[in-house]
Amino acid sequence: MAYREEFDQGAKVGAGSAGEGHPASMVQPEQRSDDTAPARKKARSKKPLLLAVVAAALGFGAYEGYGWWTDGRFMVSTEDAYVQADITILSAKVSGYVQSVAVTNNQSVKAGDLIAKIDDGDYRLALRSAQDKLSTQQSAIARIGRQIEAGRASVAQAQAQIAAAQADAERAESDYARQQQLARSDFTSRAALENAKAARDRAVANVQSAQAALSAARANVDVLAAQQTEAQRVAAELQTAVERAERDLSFTEIRAPVDGVIGNKAMEVGTFVQPGARLAALVPLASVRVDANFKETQLASLKVGQKVHIEVDAFPDAEVVGTVESVSPASGAVFSLLPPENATGNFTKIVQRVPVRVSVDPAVVRQGILRPGLSVVVDVDTRVSAESEKTASLRK
Structure with missing residues (x-):
């Protein structure tokens, strides 16, 4: 009983102190006013940053828009482009055992150089x-x-x-x-x-x-x-x-028909070769080109003689310039091993691609940095054709 009485008295004392001392309801307004001031300062400090971001975005958009208006709308691009060359396959015309091999892989040779010799x-x-x-x-x-x-x-x-x-x-x-x-x-x-x-x-x-x-x-x-x-x-x-x-007898000496680089050598001393057997590949780096596969919807603005900007993935810093040389007479699908047959009941239209040959600047070709098979990005500047058509219309 004494314990319960002491507990009741303590509870009353606590209630009295809460009502007479410094009540929590009187302190909270002052604390709230102190908390809102830094928040307002923080919001004010963010406004210049937001304005700077918006201004930067507008400036970047204006710059990109100006670039598109002056250059971008005249450019026709594709990433489906590769460096190509007319690779010569060196083969034997007579049968016999290979007596000597005078070259190795990746070796540069001149036209007429001895590649290999068959026992004569x-x-x-x-x-x-x-x-x-x-x-x-x-x-x-x-x-x-x-x-x-x-x-x-x-x-x-x-x-x-x-x-x-x-x-x-x-x-x-x-x-x-x-x-x-x-x-x-x-x-x-x-x-x-x-x-x-x-x-x-x-x-x-x-x-x-x-x-x-x-x-x-x-x-x-x-x-x-x-x-x-x-x-x-x-x-x-x-x-x-x-x-x-x-x-x-002359065919027992296999010589290079053109200048190039030896690759994919498939012969050694003592190998027995038959007529037509593949011995090596000769890559003429002096005649490399770019074959770009454009969509059929891009062909309308492509003309022979237009300037081409070529970005080589292997050499991103190299400035390579080319010229549209010719356009394939048919799409790539027509020349495939199994051309598509569209005269069927089910048909899905697929945008076709047409190979376009681009000649490369001879100065870049002489450097020998372009190798067949390299991936490139091709951008064709169509302003040449646009200016020529405008000139022709003025003459009329």
Whole structure:
């Protein structure tokens, strides 16, 4: 009981002190006024910062808008662009074992430099055999030529024999005529007349024989001339075989057709290669270009000769300038392995891309920094075409 009484008295004392002392309700207004003052100062201090941010945003927007109005609206861009080059694939034209390799990957070579050499032993023997056959045939042609000369001499001899036989025939004819006159006057015997007649007939036969010999000699010359022509044609075939053997021998040395850099080498000493086997790739860095794939909706403002700004991902600080060289005759999808077939029941229109070739500034090409396959960003300045169209309209 005593504990409860003490508790009740303590509770009353506490209630009295709360009402008579410094009540909480009287202190709170002063504290609130002290808290709102810093908040107002803080809000006032933020206004210049907000104004500065708004002014900066407006200035940036005006700058970007001015840039778009003066330059941006004339630029046609694409990121679907890559550096390209006409890469030459070096292949073998004859079979054999690789005897030596004169280059390594990433090595620069000049046109005509030796790349590799195939064992040429068999090809040298084939060339020597063809040359020997040709020499033999040429000897046969020379022999036939000598025979033709001999045949022509026989023709001349036969012609001379004809002349002699004709002279004998004329003499025999005269003798026979005299014997006939004498026989009419009985101043000669019948035997003499018959001998004169036989001599005349023999002389006529000798003329015919000489004429036949002349014909045979001429025919023999014609036969020899035909044989010589045939032998010359065979010699021409053998000459072709020699030239082919020489070409096959030359193909054992694989040389660079153009200036470039060796890459993707796929041969070593001792490798057996077949005709058409890929040995290495030759990249002509002096003829690199950019192939940019623009959307079909961007083609209307693209013209040949427009200036192009090229940003190379590998060299972001490099200033590369190019020129629109040509536009592909069809979209890339048409030249694909499996071109799309749109004549179906279900169709979804997809924006196509058309390759545009861009030539690069020769000064940049000579530096050799552009490598086929590098990604670039292409910006075409279409103001050239716009100015030309405006000039053309003014002329009209």
